[in-house]
Amino acid sequence: MPIHSFPRRTFLIASSAALATGLPARASGLAPTPTMRGGANNYRPGAALTDRIGGGGFLMTGTVRQAGSGAPIPGARIQIWAHTTEGHERDAASHGATLTDAAGRFQMDMPQIVPAFGQPHGHLAYDGDYDANGFQTVFLRPVMAAAGLTTLNADFVLVPA
Amino acid sequence: MRSALIWAAALSLAFGPLLLAAGSPYLAFRQPIYIAAGFAGIAAMGLLLLQPLLAHRVLTGLPKPRRVHAVLGALIIALITLHVGGLWITSPPDVIDALTFRSPTPFSVWGVLALWAALAAAFLTARRRALRPKTWRRGHLTLGAVIALGTAAHALLIEGTMEPMSKAALAAALAWASLWAAWRSRLFSR
Numbered sequence: 001m002p003i004h005s006f007p008r009r010t011f012l013i014a015s016s017a018a019l020a021t022g023l024p025a026r027a028s029g030l031a032p033t034p035t036m037r038g039g040a041n042n043y044r045p046g047a048a049l050t051d052r053i054g055g056g057g058f059l060m061t062g063t064v065r066q067a068g069s070g071a072p073i074p075g076a077r078i079q080i081w082a083h084t085t086e087g088h089e090r091d092a093a094s095h096g097a098t099l100t101d102a103a104g105r106f107q108m109d110m111p112q113i114v115p116a117f118g119q120p121h122g123h124l125a126y127d128g129d130y131d132a133n134g135f136q137t138v139f140l141r142p143v144m145a146a147a148g149l150t151t152l153n154a155d156f157v158l159v160p161a
Numbered sequence: 162m163r164s165a166l167i168w169a170a171a172l173s174l175a176f177g178p179l180l181l182a183a184g185s186p187y188l189a190f191r192q193p194i195y196i197a198a199g200f201a202g203i204a205a206m207g208l209l210l211l212q213p214l215l216a217h218r219v220l221t222g223l224p225k226p227r228r229v230h231a232v233l234g235a236l237i238i239a240l241i242t243l244h245v246g247g248l249w250i251t252s253p254p255d256v257i258d259a260l261t262f263r264s265p266t267p268f269s270v271w272g273v274l275a276l277w278a279a280l281a282a283a284f285l286t287a288r289r290r291a292l293r294p295k296t297w298r299r300g301h302l303t304l305g306a307v308i309a310l311g312t313a314a315h316a317l318l319i320e321g322t323m324e325p326m327s328k329a330a331l332a333a334a335l336a337w338a339s340l341w342a343a344w345r346s347r348l349f350s351r
Contacts, residue, residue, distance in 0.1 A: 038258050085190050114187050
């Protein structure tokens with residue numbers, strides 16, 4: 001269930017309504033992303049930055065923005081992990097971190113996610129203790145719409161710590 | 162002849178899922194303890210189907226069907242222990258979330274409900290001599306139905322362990338058998 005898409009959808013609806021009426025977008029338009037249940041399970045604090053997890057072939061994508069203004073947050077450190085064709089969530093080799101670009105986007109090439117504990121899902125963390133941007137920690141646990149897909153997206157909307 | 166057909170149908174529904182799950186391509190990506198935990202769950206679900214059928218003599222020809230029912234009951238408890246224990250070893254935080262009803266997965270609550278009902282059934286069985294026969298029967302049948310329906314919902318909502326068609330067939334048979342047993346034992350009448 002892609003709970004994380006609701007704040008974004010709400011924002012899009014709110015901002016298009018604002019555009020349609022000629023009003024400036026409200027600062028309160030973009031709601032922060034709440035941490036998802038189970039999101040932090042098997043997290044490894046401080047996992048190393050990497051260009052790719054394992055052999056790759058599956059693409060995790062997403063954005064990191066500020067609550068309210070929706071401004072992108074460049075250089076935000078996002079850790080990604082999952083049960084894949086190459087290992088369990090708990091394996092150190094299943095974890096890797098990356099930084100967002102100038103537009104607040106990140107992506108990670110990683111092995112194919114396979115169903116584990118009943119759902120094909122990934123884990124993502126923005127950990128305020130390991131990032132100099134100064135936002136509150138958020139853990140996400142997006143579920144794939146189908147196990148055969150080769151991409152998964154998760155967006156963060158963060159609140160200053 | 163009729164008895165043999167009923168046996169064949171029951172055993173296919175109960176144990177076909179084990180054979181089909183053994184062909185899952187995901188097994189290659191899982192550690193032995195996680196695989197064992199999954200198969201313990203599937204086996205327990207299959208044995209659960211036989212329980213009301215043995216108790217009500219739908220499955221005939223056994224010399225001591227009630228004795229078999231009791232032995233299978235103990236085996237189911239052992240398999241549930243292996244199921245939860247194996248998952249715990251695989252990923253402790255996910256099992257803690259499930260047991261404390263904080264899991265993000267909708268199937269966990271049904272599995273934990275069935276787990277507690279199974280433990281309550283075992284406890285009730287141990288205390289059977291202290292209970293009035295009517296109290297015992299109502300308690301046992303109610304817990305049996307909760308275990309069966311909880312297990313069916315639990316399995317149906319899980320992706321990636323059982324083969325979907327055989328899972329749906331077993332879940333439907335399990336739900337039907339437990340409710341039929343309760344009705345036949347006049348659980349719902351005064």
